[in-house]
Amino acid sequence: MALAGGVRVRARALLRAGAQFRGPVLGRPEPAAGGGDGTRRFANLRVLVEPDPAAGVAVMKLKSPPVNSLSLEFMTEFLISLEKLENDKAFRGVVITSDCPGVFSAGLDLTELCGQNPAHYAEYWKAVQELWLRLFLSNMVLVAAINGVCPAGGCLMALTCDVRVLADNPKFVIGLKETQLGIVVPFWLKDNLVNTIGHRASEHALQLGLLFPPAEALQVGIVDQVVPEDQLQSTALSVMARWMAIPDHARHLTKAMMRKATADSLIKHRDADIQNFVNFISRDSIQKTLQVYLQKLKQKKG
Numbered sequence: 567m568a569l570a571g572g573v574r575v576r577a578r579a580l581l582r583a584g585a586q587f588r589g590p591v592l593g594r595p596e597p598a599a600g601g602g603d604g605t606r607r608f609a610n611l612r613v614l615v616e617p618d619p620a621a622g623v624a625v626m627k628l629k630s631p632p633v634n635s636l637s638l639e640f641m642t643e644f645l646i647s648l649e650k651l652e653n654d655k656a657f658r659g660v661v662i663t664s665d666c667p668g669v670f671s672a673g674l675d676l677t678e679l680c681g682q683n684p685a686h687y688a689e690y691w692k693a694v695q696e697l698w699l700r701l702f703l704s705n706m707v708l709v710a711a712i713n714g715v716c717p718a719g720g721c722l723m724a725l726t727c728d729v730r731v732l733a734d735n736p737k738f739v740i741g742l743k744e745t746q747l748g749i750v751v752p753f754w755l756k757d758n759l760v761n762t763i764g765h766r767a768s769e770h771a772l773q774l775g776l777l778f779p780p781a782e783a784l785q786v787g788i789v790d791q792v793v794p795e796d797q798l799q800s801t802a803l804s805v806m807a808r809w810m811a812i813p814d815h816a817r818h819l820t821k822a823m824m825r826k827a828t829a830d831s832l833i834k835h836r837d838a839d840i841q842n843f844v845n846f847i848s849r850d851s852i853q854k855t856l857q858v859y860l861q862k863l864k865q866k867k868g
C-alpha cells in the first residue's frame with residue numbers, strides 16, 4: 567500500500583530536507599549508504615533502523631525524545647522507514663521498540679491537537695489513519711517490544727502488531743485512556759481492540775479509559791507476553807523467529823483475510839472519519855480540556 571496523498575507530499579518534503587537514511591548513526595562511523603555489507607544501520611531523524619538481513623528482520627527504534635509522541639514529522643519518518651523495509655525483499659519481519667527510556671510512545675502529539683486550524687487537524691488525522699492502516703495491513707510480521715509506558719496513540723501502534731511483548735515494570739502501563747481525556751477513540755481503533763481482547767473487555771477498557779499494568783495487561787490479552795526488562799529484546803527476537811518459520815505467502819494471506827473487514831471499514835469511510843475528527847477536536851470544550859491537560863503535563867516538573 568502506497569503512502570496517502572498528504573502524507574506522501576510531506577514525506578517528499580522531508581526527504582528533500584534530508585530526513586532520510588544516513589550514517590553515521592549514534593556517532594559510530596558506518597559504511598556509506600549502499601555499502602552493501604548488510605550490517606549497517608540506517609536512520610532518519612526520529613527512527614533508528616537496525617537491519618539484520620540474514621535473519622530477514624529489522625529492529626525499528628522510535629527515537630523522538632522526550633516521549634515519542636506522534637507528531638506529523640515522526641509519523642512521516644516512521645512510514646518512510648517502514649516503506650523502505652516493505653520494499654526490500656530481504657526483510658520479512660520488524661520488531662518495533664523505543665529508544666526513549668521508560669516511554670514506548672506517549673501517543674498522539676497533543677500540540678498537534680491544540681490551537682491549530684481545521685486544515686491542520688485534517689492533515690494530522692489523515693496521517694494517523696495512514697499510520698494505522700500501513701501498520702495494520704503490513705505484509706511483514708510486526709512484533710512490538712514494549713519497553714515503556716504505552717498509552718492511547720502508543721497503544722494504537724502496538725495494537726497493529728501481530729505480537730506484543732511487554733517488559734515487566736509496573737510503570738509500563740498500556741491501554742486506550744482516551745475517555746479519561748474526554749475524547750472518544752475512532753471506530754476502527756475500537757474494532758482493533760475488540761479483535762484483540764474481545765467485546766466485553768473492550769467495553770470496560772474503553773469506557774473507563776483503562777491503562778493496564780503488566781500482569782493485568784497479560785490477563786486481559788492486550789499483550790501476549792510479559793518478560794523481565796532485560797529479556798525483552800531477546801524474547802521479541804525469538805518470537806519473531808517462530809513467525810519467520812511460517813511460509814510468508816500463507817501467513818500474509820491469512821493475516822490479510824483476518825484483518826480485511828476491519829481495515830475496509832476505515833478505507834471506505836476515510837473522509838467521513840477525518841471530518842468527524844475535525845468537528846470533534848475543534849469543539850471549544852475539547853480544546854479547553856486538551857489545553858488544560860497539556861499545561862498540567864508541562865507544569866509537572868515546575
Ligand SMILES: CCCCC/C=C\C/C=C\C=C\CC(=O)SCCNC(=O)CCNC(=O)[C@H](O)C(C)(C)COP(=O)(O)OP(=O)(O)OC[C@H]1O[C@@H](n2cnc3c(N)ncnc32)[C@H](O)[C@@H]1OP(=O)(O)O
Pocket residue numbers: 632633635668669671672673674675676677715717718719720744749750751752842843846847860863864865866867
Ligand atoms: C466522535 C468522533 C471521534 C473521532 C476521533 C476523535 C478523537 C480522537 C482524538 C484524539 C485521540 C487521542 C489519543 C491520544 O493519543 S492523546 C495523548 C494521550 N497521551 C497521554 O495522555 C500521555 C501524556 N504523557 C504522559 O503521561 C507522560 O508524559 C509520560 C508518562 C508519557 C512520560 O512521563 P515523563 O515524566 O517521562 O515525561 P513528561 O515530563 O510528562 O513529558 C516530557 C515532555 O513531553 C511532553 N509530552 C508528554 N506527552 C505528550 C504528548 N502526548 N504530546 C505532546 N507532548 C507531550 C510533556 O508536556 C513534556 O514537555 P516539556 O515540559 O518538556 O515541554
